[in-house]
Structure formats: C-alpha cells, structure tokens
Amino acid sequence: MGLVSPDYGLLFWALLSFGILLYILKKFAWKPILQALKNREDSIARSMRMAEEARQELLKLQEENKLMVEKARLEREKELAETKALREKIIAEAKDEARIETQKLLDKARLQIQLERKQAKKELYVNVAQLTLNLAEKILRSQLQDRQKQQEYLEKLIEEIPKN
Amino acid sequence: MKTSRLSAFFLSLILVASQVFTFAADAHSEPNSKKFNASEFIFDHIGDSYEWHIFSYNNHHVSIPLPVIIYSNRSGFHIFMSYKLQHGKVFKGFKIAEEGKYRGKIVELKKINAEDVSLPLNFSITKNAFSIILISILLSVVFTTIAKRYQRNPELPPSGLQNVFEPFIIFIRNEIAIPSIGQNKYARFMPFLLTLFFFIWFANLLGLIPIFPGGANITGNISVTMALAIFTFIVVNKNGNKSYWKHIVSPPGIPIFLKLPIPIMPLVEFIGIFIKPFVLMVRLFANILAGHMVAVVFLSLIFIFASIKASLGFAVAPVSLLFLIFMSLLELLVALIQAYVFTLLSALYIGMAIEEHH
Numbered sequence: 110m111g112l113v114s115p116d117y118g119l120l121f122w123a124l125l126s127f128g129i130l131l132y133i134l135k136k137f138a139w140k141p142i143l144q145a146l147k148n149r150e151d152s153i154a155r156s157m158r159m160a161e162e163a164r165q166e167l168l169k170l171q172e173e174n175k176l177m178v179e180k181a182r183l184e185r186e187k188e189l190a191e192t193k194a195l196r197e198k199i200i201a202e203a204k205d206e207a208r209i210e211t212q213k214l215l216d217k218a219r220l221q222i223q224l225e226r227k228q229a230k231k232e233l234y235v236n237v238a239q240l241t242l243n244l245a246e247k248i249l250r251s252q253l254q255d256r257q258k259q260q261e262y263l264e265k266l267i268e269e270i271p272k273n
Numbered sequence: 274m275k276t277s278r279l280s281a282f283f284l285s286l287i288l289v290a291s292q293v294f295t296f297a298a299d300a301h302s303e304p305n306s307k308k309f310n311a312s313e314f315i316f317d318h319i320g321d322s323y324e325w326h327i328f329s330y331n332n333h334h335v336s337i338p339l340p341v342i343i344y345s346n347r348s349g350f351h352i353f354m355s356y357k358l359q360h361g362k363v364f365k366g367f368k369i370a371e372e373g374k375y376r377g378k379i380v381e382l383k384k385i386n387a388e389d390v391s392l393p394l395n396f397s398i399t400k401n402a403f404s405i406i407l408i409s410i411l412l413s414v415v416f417t418t419i420a421k422r423y424q425r426n427p428e429l430p431p432s433g434l435q436n437v438f439e440p441f442i443i444f445i446r447n448e449i450a451i452p453s454i455g456q457n458k459y460a461r462f463m464p465f466l467l468t469l470f471f472f473i474w475f476a477n478l479l480g481l482i483p484i485f486p487g488g489a490n491i492t493g494n495i496s497v498t499m500a501l502a503i504f505t506f507i508v509v510n511k512n513g514n515k516s517y518w519k520h521i522v523s524p525p526g527i528p529i530f531l532k533l534p535i536p537i538m539p540l541v542e543f544i545g546i547f548i549k550p551f552v553l554m555v556r557l558f559a560n561i562l563a564g565h566m567v568a569v570v571f572l573s574l575i576f577i578f579a580s581i582k583a584s585l586g587f588a589v590a591p592v593s594l595l596f597l598i599f600m601s602l603l604e605l606l607v608a609l610i611q612a613y614v615f616t617l618l619s620a621l622y623i624g625m626a627i628e629e630h631h
Contacts, residue, residue, distance in 0.1 A: 112316070112319075112320070112495070112562070113495055114495070115495050115496040115499050116321065116395075116399075116496045117395075117496075118342075118395045118396045118397055118399070118402070119321060119399055119401055119402050119494065119496035119497065120496040120497075120499055120500055121396055122396070122398060122399075122402035122405060122406070123401075123402070123405055123496060123497045123499075123500030123501075124500045124503065124504075126402075126405045126406050126409045127405070127409070127468075127472065127500055127501065127504060128504075129409065130409040130412060130413065130468060130472065131464065131465065131468045131504075133413050133417075134412065134413065134416055134417075134464065134467070134468050135464035135465075135468070137413075137416075137417045137420060138413075138416035138417050138419065138420040139416070139420075139463060139464040139467050139468070140464070141420040141421075141423055141424050142416070142419060142420050142423050142442060143442075143446070143460070143463055145420075145423035145424065145427050146423075146439070146442065146443065146446075148427055149427065149428070152428070
C-alpha cells in the first residue's frame with residue numbers, strides 16, 4: 110500500500126467509525142458532560158455571588174451597628190448633659206427659693222421682734238406708769254398724811270399753774 | 274506527585290523496551306534472508322496490513338486475523354479471515370501481491386498461477402481500520418462512563434477518569450472553541466471538536482504503544498487523516514454563512530480586475546476551501562508518520578550494523594536506544610500537540626465560516 114495514496118477501504122471505515130463515534134459521543138457523552146460542567150460553573154458563580162452579597166450585607170449591618178452605637182452614645186451624652194443642666198437648674202431654683210424663704214422668715218421674725226419689742230415697750234410703759242402711779246400714790250399718801258404738807262403741796266401746785 | 278512521576282517514567286521504559294523486543298523479534302524472524310532489509314522493515318511497521326501481527330518466535334508468527342471484505346466483478350462478494358492469505362497463500366483466487374505495482378494489496382488472479390491480476394473492490398477491515406474501531410469503542414466507553422458520573426453526582430467534585438479528562442474538555446472549550454468560534458455559537462461545535470481532539474489524541478497515543486492493542490500507525494496513515502479532514506470540511510462548509518460564501522465568490526476589498534473577466538481571486542478562494550482541510554490532513558499524517566519512521570529507523574540502525582558484524586550491533590544499540598527513548602518521549606508530546614493543532618485549526622476554520630461581517 111502506498112504511503113501517500115489514500116486507500117478508499119480504510120477511508121470508508123474511518124469515515125464510518127468516526128461518524129458513529131461522533132454521534133454516540135455527542136448524544137451520550139458530550140451533551141451531559143458539557144451540561145454538567147456548565148451547571149457546575151453556574152452554581153459556583155451563583156455561590157460566589159451569594160457569598161459576596163452576604164459579605165456586603167454583613168458589612169452594611171456592621172456599618173449600621175456602628176451608626177446605631179454612635180447614635181446611642183450621642184443620645185446618652187445629650188441626655189446626661191440635659192440631666193446635668195436640669196439638676197443645676199433645680200439646685201439653683203432650690204437655692205433661690207430657700208433664700209427667698211429664709212428672707213421671708215427673717216422678715217417675719219424681724220417684724221415679730223419689732224412687734225414684740227413694741228408690746229414689751231408698751232407693757233413696760235404701762236408697768237412703769239403703774240409703778241410710778243403706785244409710787245406716786247405711796248408718796249402722796251405718805252406726804253398727804255400730814256395736813257400741812259398737803260397744804261404746802263397744794264399751794265405749790267397752784268403756783269405752778271401758769272398765770273394768765 | 275513523586276510516585277506518579279516515577280510510574281510514568283517506568284511506563285515509558287516498559288513502552289520503549291517492549292518496542293525494542295517486538296521489533297527485534299520481527300527483525301530476527303525475517304524468513305530465509307540473511308540480509309537485513311531496512312526499508313522493508315521500516316515500511317512494514319508504518320504501513321497498513323490485513324492481519325495484526327503480534328510477535329514471531331522461531332519463524333512462528335502470532336497474529337490476529339482480521340476480516341477481508343472484497344467485492345469482485347467476476348466472483349462477487351467475499352468475506353473471509355485474513356489468515357487464509359497468510360504467507361502468500363491463494364484463497365478463492367485472491368492473494369496478497371508480493372511484488373509489482375500492486376505490492377501489498379489483495380489481487381484477484383484471473384487464472385491460477387497467472388501473472389495477470391486485477392484489483393477487486395476492497396473494504397477489508399485492516400489493522401488500521403480495526404484500530405479505529407477499537408479506539409471508537411474505547412472512547413465511547415470512557416466518555417459515556419464519565420458522562421454517567423457527571424449525571425449521577427453533578428455537585429460533587431470530579432474524581433478519577435473524570436478528573437483526568439475534565440481539564441482537557443474545559444481547555445478545548447475555553448481556549449479553542451470560544452476564542453475561535455465566539456461565545457454565542459461555540460456550543461454547537463463542541464461535540465465535534467471534542468470528538469476530534471480525543472480521537473486524534475487517543476489514536477496518536479495508541480500508535481506509540483508497540484504491541485496489541487496499539488502498534489497501528491493510525492494517524493500516520495493518510496486515509497485516516499483524510500477522513501478527519503473530510504469531516505472538518507463538511508462541518509465548515511455546511512455551516513458557512515452568507516458572508517463566507519460571498520467572500521469566496523466575490524472577495525471584498527480587492528481590485529475588480531482580479532475578479533473580472535478572469536476570476537483569479539474567486540478561484541484562489543475556491544481552491545482555499547479544499548486546501549484548508551488538505552493541509553490539516555497532510556500535517557497530521559506527516560507529523561505522526563515522521564515520528565514513527567524516525568523511531569523505527571533508530572531501531573533498525575542496530576540491525577543494519579549487526580548485519581555487518583554482531584559486535585557492531587551491540588556497540589550501536591545503547592546510542593540507538595537512547596535516541597529511541599528520546600523520540601518516544603517527544604512523540605508523547607507530539608501526540609498531544611498534533612491533536613491540539615488539528616482541533617484548533619478546525620475550530621478556526623469553523624469560526625471563519627460562521628463569522629458575521631458588519
């Protein structure tokens with residue numbers, strides 16, 4: 110058989126075998142294999158995408174968490190500041206009130222004292238007058254026991270009366 | 274990793290060693306001829322034959338007979354096993370011509386013992402045809418088994434055989450089909466390209482194994498590569514679109530005097546349709562044939578020198594063997610490269626035929 114001249118018998122068998130092989134492999138091997146490969150690649154791609162999405166979601170959640178924590182912190186600080194202000198205000202108010210109250214009490218006490226002093230003065234006057242009267246009465250009584258002396262005193266009183 | 278490399282090394286050693294032994298046995302068994310005929314030896318090993326010679330021992334030939342299928346105008350249709358024609362025997366008026374212009378072919382004797390012979394229509398399942406059938410069965414079994422495994426557990430990572438061939442399948446898809454044909458249309462041609470690639474690769478590898486079931490120089494036979502090229506030709510031209518044919522009938526962008534009155538360019542383009550598969554055919558055939566030839570030549574060097582003087586043969590043997598090992602390893606690479614090249618070029622031709630021009 111010539112080396113470079115094709116042999117139709119072998120050519121025939123080669124064409125036939127390759128044709129049948131092509132048909133068999135196409136139907137029973139390549140289609141399922143290529144389909145399976147494609148499915149697997151798709152599923153891997155899908156999984157990768159899902160993982161990426163999950164990662165993004167996680168990052169977003171973390172970001173949100175951070176924001177929330179930050180917000181809470183700010184709120185707490187704000188509240189604390191407000192509370193402090195309120196406290197100071199209350200204390201100030203209380204102080205003011207206490208001062209006013211004290212003032213009032215003091216005023217009242219002073220008034221009372223004045224009143225009582227007046228009263229006391231009055232009583233003192235009355236008492237002094239009483240005592241004086243009593244004394245005068247006693248003196249008069251003792252002096253007027255003597256007739257002469259009464260006379261003298263009467264004269265004196267008359268003398269004392271302004272002459273007009 | 275290391276063990277696989279080691280086993281690969283031993284495998285190639287065994288491969289080469291068995292090659293040496295079979296060839297050596299053949300060389301020794303040349304009947305009744307003291308002189309070693311190198312060209313006969315070489316052409317016997319790279320050519321086709323009607324039987325599958327396995328080994329010879331003391332002039333006792335062991336070979337697998339193959340069916341001879343013949344149709345003759347005179348005596349009609351015949352099917353018989355090739356051993357009936359062994360050693361120049363005549364059966365039903367047929368014999369294998371030993372010399373003359375029909376040397377090696379089955380001829381029909383017009384008269385008993387006459388020199389006047391005619392060639393019958395010969396569709397015998399020769400060694401190469403049988404090898405092709407074997408490879409087809411092997412490929413069918415291997416890849417349907419793999420396909421079943423893909424279907425049975427699609428979510429599992431590949432294992433075993435599946436793992437061996439998956440990279441090649443993906444390589445052909447991602448590096449050959451998609452770049453050459455395009456993302457949208459490649460899928461339709463994947464079965465053809467895959468079958469082409471694995472058929473050529475398996476045939477090349479099987480050709481490297483010197484003993485049965487290998488040993489046939491399948492892809493180094495022009496009829497086989499022609500069959501493959503015809504398939505590429507059919508696939509390319511069957512799928513050629515309007516712009517592909519327009520490019521052939523009236524190639525755009527060239528001066529009109531090259532088209533009219535003598536259609537030089539259309540003619541060139543038209544011849545190109547046939548040249549493309551022709552080149553595929555010759556490239557694969559020549560590469561594999563050359564590899565086989567060089568390997569056998571290195572081997573026959575031993576016997577050429579031995580026929581001069583026995584000690585010379587022993588002296589040449591180590592050098593020849595070294596070259597033979599080198600060639601075998603190179604051919605392992607060539608087997609893959611040629612399968613790749615044939616597939617890649619087929620894909621490119623398909624891509625050119627279905628490309629949309631805007």
